Each structure stands twice: as structure tokens, then as C-alpha cells.
Amino acid sequence: MFNTNKKGQMSLEMIIGLVILLVVAGVIIMMLLHYLNPKNVPNTQEEMAVRDFKQKCEIYCKDGTLNYCRYYFEGNDWDNDGITNELVSVGDIVKWQACEDRIYCFLVVPCERYGENPIEGCARQLCNAYKIKYKNNLTLATEGVLEEISPTTDPVCNHKLKSIKPQDNWMYSYFNKYYGTEDLCSHYIK
Numbered sequence: 001m002f003n004t005n006k007k008g009q010m011s012l013e014m015i016i017g018l019v020i021l022l023v024v025a026g027v028i029i030m031m032l033l034h035y036l037n038p039k040n041v042p043n044t045q046e047e048m049a050v051r052d053f054k055q056k057c058e059i060y061c062k063d064g065t066l067n068y069c070r071y072y073f074e075g076n077d078w079d080n081d082g083i084t085n086e087l088v089s090v091g092d093i094v095k096w097q098a099c100e101d102r103i104y105c106f107l108v109v110p111c112e113r114y115g116e117n118p119i120e121g122c123a124r125q126l127c128n129a130y131k132i133k134y135k136n137n138l139t140l141a142t143e144g145v146l147e148e149i150s151p152t153t154d155p156v157c158n159h160k161l162k163s164i165k166p167q168d169n170w171m172y173s174y175f176n177k178y179y180g181t182e183d184l185c186s187h188y189i190k
Helices: 002-036 044-062 118-133 138-148 155-162 170-174 184-188
Strands: 087-090 096-099
Touching (some): 118 138, 138 184
């Protein structure tokens, strides 16, 4: 009697083990099918370009130069949707609309070195740098900054960017040529 009970218990354990094995195998097969589906396979080249861009921004944030303020994404399809140079939403803390060919570090990667608002911090630091270059001529400094920081090279995307409300447009809010009667660098350098 004791022997039969032990055989029954072993059979039950074996059946439970097989059921668990089948469930685990089913889950693994489902995961494989999901990730092998061409729709779900990431475009690693574009994703790597975005990741590399963000890593360079983090390095530039710490390097003591103005590269963080000057560097922009060198692609033209940030969101990897097959449509190039469109207006996309970027940023983790604050979302801004930007054209895909000119997504600057300050729009995407926070940098304590430039303060709570890295866009404004970059505008101020670039103005200071050009003020030195142009021997305190803030008009020339403004022109220098605006030649370096542009919203896009694409006229269609530029038109879309200009149609955004001024308070929601990073270029208008922080790199506008004039603020009332002051030019850009006069506004940031008091």
C-alpha cells in the first residue's frame, strides 16, 4: 500500500512538472515570435544614432566647452518613422517641437552646468563667448549666435516651426533676434 501511494505521488509530481514546463515553453515561444516579427525588430542603426547623440551630449555637458550648446543630431529622422525632417516632440522634462535635422543637446539632455533651463543657459553662454570674440559688440554677438544656432535647414519644417505659438517655440522663446527693443545678447547679458 505504501508503494502504490509513493508511485501516485511521483506520477502527480511528474504531471505538474510537465505542465509547468509546457507553460514556460509556451511563454518563451510567444516571446520569440513577438521579437522575431519584423514590425517589432528595432531599427538599430537609427536607435544607435540617437543613443550615441545623447551620450555625446552628456560628455559635452561635462567637458568645459560650449560643445553641448552647439552640437545637434546629425540625422534627419529622430523618431525613426521613415519621414525625414519633420517636426517632432523632444525632451524628457519639458517637451519642445523641433525639426529633426536640428535637435540640439539642450533640447534633449539636461545639463546642470547650464542651470535649471539649459536652453537659456546656452543662449547666455554663447552670447558671452561671442561678446568676447566681437569685443563687447552685442549686435555682432547676436548675429554670431544666430548663425550658429538655427532651427532647421529644411524650409518646410521651418514653416511648421514658425506656426507654433511663440511661447511653445524654443527658438522664439530663447534664441529670438529681438526681445522688445533689445537684441538677443543684450537680453541675456545685463
